[in-house]
Amino acid sequence: MAVPAEIAARARQLREQLELHNIRYYVLDRPLISDAEYDRLFRELQELESRYPSLLTPDSPTQRVGAAPLEAFRQVSHRVPMLSLNNAFSDEEAAAFDRRVREGLETAEPVEYAVEPKFDGLAVSLSYREGRFVTGATRGDGATGEDVTLNLRTVRAIPLRLTRPVSLEARGEVLMLKADFEALNRRQRDKGEKEFANPRNAAAGSLRQLDSRITAQRRLAFFAYGMAEPIPEAGRRHSEQLDYLAGLGLPVAPERRVVRGVAGLLDYYRSIGARRDELPYQVDGVVYKVNELALQERLGYVARAPRFAVAYKFAPEEAVTRVAAIEVQVGRTGALTPVARLEPVFVGGVTVTNATLHNEDEVRRKDVRVGDTVVVRRAGDVIPEVVRVLAERRSQDAVAFAMPKACPVCGSAVVRGKDEAVSRCGAGLYCPAQRKQAILHFVSRRAMDIDGIGEKLVDQLVDQGMVANPADLYRLTVPVLARLERMGEKSAANAVAAIEASKHTTLDRFIYALGIRNVGEATAKDLARYFGDLGSLMAADADSLEQVPEVGPVVARCVADFFAQPHNREVIDSLLAQGIAWPPVVPERPIGALAGKNFVLTGTLPHLSREQAKALIESRGGKVVASVSGKTAYVVAGADPGGKYDKARERGVIILDEAGLLKLVE
Ligand code: IVH
Numbered sequence: 001m002a003v004p005a006e007i008a009a010r011a012r013q014l015r016e017q018l019e020l021h022n023i024r025y026y027v028l029d030r031p032l033i034s035d036a037e038y039d040r041l042f043r044e045l046q047e048l049e050s051r052y053p054s055l056l057t058p059d060s061p062t063q064r065v066g067a068a069p070l071e072a073f074r075q076v077s078h079r080v081p082m083l084s085l086n087n088a089f090s091d092e093e094a095a096a097f098d099r100r101v102r103e104g105l106e107t108a109e110p111v112e113y114a115v116e117p118k119f120d121g122l123a124v125s126l127s128y129r130e131g132r133f134v135t136g137a138t139r140g141d142g143a144t145g146e147d148v149t150l151n152l153r154t155v156r157a158i159p160l161r162l163t164r165p166v167s168l169e170a171r172g173e174v175l176m177l178k179a180d181f182e183a184l185n186r187r188q189r190d191k192g193e194k195e196f197a198n199p200r201n202a203a204a205g206s207l208r209q210l211d212s213r214i215t216a217q218r219r220l221a222f223f224a225y226g227m228a229e230p231i232p233e234a235g236r237r238h239s240e241q242l243d244y245l246a247g248l249g250l251p252v253a254p255e256r257r258v259v260r261g262v263a264g265l266l267d268y269y270r271s272i273g274a275r276r277d278e279l280p281y282q283v284d285g286v287v288y289k290v291n292e293l294a295l296q297e298r299l300g301y302v303a304r305a306p307r308f309a310v311a312y313k314f315a316p317e318e319a320v321t322r323v324a325a326i327e328v329q330v331g332r333t334g335a336l337t338p339v340a341r342l343e344p345v346f347v348g349g350v351t352v353t354n355a356t357l358h359n360e361d362e363v364r365r366k367d368v369r370v371g372d373t374v375v376v377r378r379a380g381d382v383i384p385e386v387v388r389v390l391a392e393r394r395s396q397d398a399v400a401f402a403m404p405k406a407c408p409v410c411g412s413a414v415v416r417g418k419d420e421a422v423s424r425c426g427a428g429l430y431c432p433a434q435r436k437q438a439i440l441h442f443v444s445r446r447a448m449d450i451d452g453i454g455e456k457l458v459d460q461l462v463d464q465g466m467v468a469n470p471a472d473l474y475r476l477t478v479p480v481l482a483r484l485e486r487m488g489e490k491s492a493a494n495a496v497a498a499i500e501a502s503k504h505t506t507l508d509r510f511i512y513a514l515g516i517r518n519v520g521e522a523t524a525k526d527l528a529r530y531f532g533d534l535g536s537l538m539a540a541d542a543d544s545l546e547q548v549p550e551v552g553p554v555v556a557r558c559v560a561d562f563f564a565q566p567h568n569r570e571v572i573d574s575l576l577a578q579g580i581a582w583p584p585v586v587p588e589r590p591i592g593a594l595a596g597k598n599f600v601l602t603g604t605l606p607h608l609s610r611e612q613a614k615a616l617i618e619s620r621g622g623k624v625v626a627s628v629s630g631k632t633a634y635v636v637a638g639a640d641p642g643g644k645y646d647k648a649r650e651r652g653v654i655i656l657d658e659a660g661l662l663k664l665v666e
Contacts, residue, residue, distance in 0.1 A: 003052045011055045014045040018061040023249045026157040059132055059160035066154050066213030073146035080228040082139045083304050085311040097310040098262040104299045106642050110261030114238040115268045117255050118285040118311050120200050121175030131165035141521045151207050154216035162248040170250055172224035176203040177280045180219040197350040199282050224250045230293050237291045269312050285313035298610050318377045319347035326370055326401045330409050330433035333517050334424040338363050340386055347378045355384040359421045360403040369398035409433035436462050438515050442470040446521055447513035448502040452495040460484050469571045473499055474578035507582045516562040518555045526550050532587030538563045547596050592621030598631050599624050602645050603638035605658040620665055636661050
């Protein structure tokens with residue numbers, strides 16, 4: 001049906017008006033019209049679109065209603081990784097951050113910082129192409145997240161169209177306002193459904209819905225805190241980048257400020273802290289970022305967090321309860337963790353029944369005994385912990401804790417290294433607890449992703465001696481599984497199919513699945529990328545492992561030790577013999593004359609900027625690291641070098657000037 005010109009014009013006008021009112025409401029916090037009036041405009045547009053379907057555009061405000069449920073979320077790799085922040089927990093630590101920044105920049109002047117609330121929600125990345133919202137993804141592991149575009153399209157605070165046709169990737173936090181959270185829980189209660197523990201969980205539960213129609217019914221908010229890559233025309237400062245995003249219609253925190261020096265940082269922490277309860281959303285601290293983008297770049301990153309930013313967290317919530325028992329848990333690496341079983345208590349938005357006591361020394365230092373009244377604390381999503389004992393309320397029969405001499409699960413000797421705080425069951429995979437944990441890790445979603453093998457099943461498989469290591473999983477058959485408790489033919493068949501399907505994997509998943517101590521997903525990816533094949537990784541010694549970008553001495557040692565154990569090699573051989581395979585990986589290894597050499601830069605070079613010097617070294621395969629150690633090959637020093645220069649001299653490291661570097665590179 002042909003659309004009359006005036007109708008098409010009216011639809012366009014309505015779309016623009018609704019988008020504008022969204023911005024007035026979510027970005028500027030100054031609505032021009034009432035909710036009822038907004039609804040009237042909205043319905044008028046809906047009617048026009050249903051009468052003339054050709055009017056309907058994907059970025060119409062009416063399209064925020066959700067779509068049919070998905071089977072699963074698609075994985076998306078982030079073009080620019082989504083990093084995390086280092087934390088500070090005291091004024092001293094915040095001041096130490098500022099000191100490190102000034103040392104890194106080799107300046108004594110107060111530094112300018114952009115400061116913002118730390119939103120307690122979920123990080124997302126929003127891609128806009130020529131002003132249109134095209135994809136949105138969760139953070140995931142920072143390298144790969146989940147495609148939640150359909151869900152994000154239902155969030156009214158997220159513009160489907162920017163005010164100008166620019167292409168960019170905004171990053172920010174999806175959250176639920178406190179008032180919307182209360183209302184949601186009231187509705188859940190009325191319907192007799194489960195209430196959410198806190199706004200963060202409610203936001204997460206709403207965003208990770210395969211059925212976006214459910215997301216559409218939840219009121220989610222969004223605040224941008226940056227971009228994947230800054231846009232030069234937006235300005236040379238982070239604060240200007242955020243102003244630019246606001247100008248495009250993306251909400252940014254009204255509480256953001258620019259301050260100078262450590263006094264400015266601490267003042268801001270106190271002012272947000274004082275207003276914390278009044279803010280419409282939950283914050284768990286404040287974030288400090290060096291404002292000048294050029295200085296941010298100079299400071300760079302350590303591991304997966306920027307050196308130019310830090311999160312100063314608020315003190316977590318505390319509550320008082322009683323210790324009913326102290327038990328010992330055996331982890332995947334054999335670490336024995338004393339855990340306090342508590343009388344249930346509500347703290348930090350959830351009911352807590354267990355709290356970690358970390359290790360033997362901690363229990364002794366805090367002198368926690370069974371029967372004691374204690375203060376417990378829970379911060380964000382971390383495991384609750386016992387802060388201190390209320391000694392004045394201790395009763396006569398309180399029982400002190402002693403670390404068992406034998407593993408509570410397998411009875412093997414408990415060992416504690418000379419300089420180590422952790423006691424371990426030394427039995428490795430012969431200990432059923434460790435075996436179970438290792439297998440659960442192996443099958444987990446981000447490892448081999450074997451669905452249908454949960455804790456209960458692994459317990460039975462290990463206890464009945466059917467599975468001793470991950471390779472044994474591949475020998476399981478349907479009739480054998482079907483005989484187990486709570487397993488029918490169907491679930492047995494599903495489990496076997498999932499095991500079979502897992503044989504097609506990727507090298508990085510396989511490395512991660514092995515459960516090497518200190519090797520998380522991101523490190524597994526780094527190792528896979530660098531070595532390209534398993535054989536070379538298994539053959540590498542600690543020194544060559546340290547050449548992998550992002551791998552430091554501790555991780556290198558763990559990896560080398562793991563592959564040195566004959567038992568681990570046997571399990572790997574038998575996994576490969578079962579047909580586990582992955583697509584070939586082309587190794588991305590630094591090549592060139594400087595491969596294997598670590599450099600440290602300090603001071604200002606006469607011609608090269610720091611980035612240029614770094615790029616030059618890397619182009620020849622060298623690695624630029626932050627501080628001088630025994631592994632440093634060269635220190636490149638310019639004018640006004642910092643402490644790194646002195647350290648290099650003390651250690652007898654070769655010191656080059658710019659000319660020396662250029663000669664070396666040639
Ligand atoms: S900046 C390079 N700013 O905190 C990292 N993050 O602990 C860029 N977060 O994953 C992050 N509020 O999800 C930044 N104002 C804020 C933030 C913020 C909350 C989250 C973010 C990040 C996590 C790191």
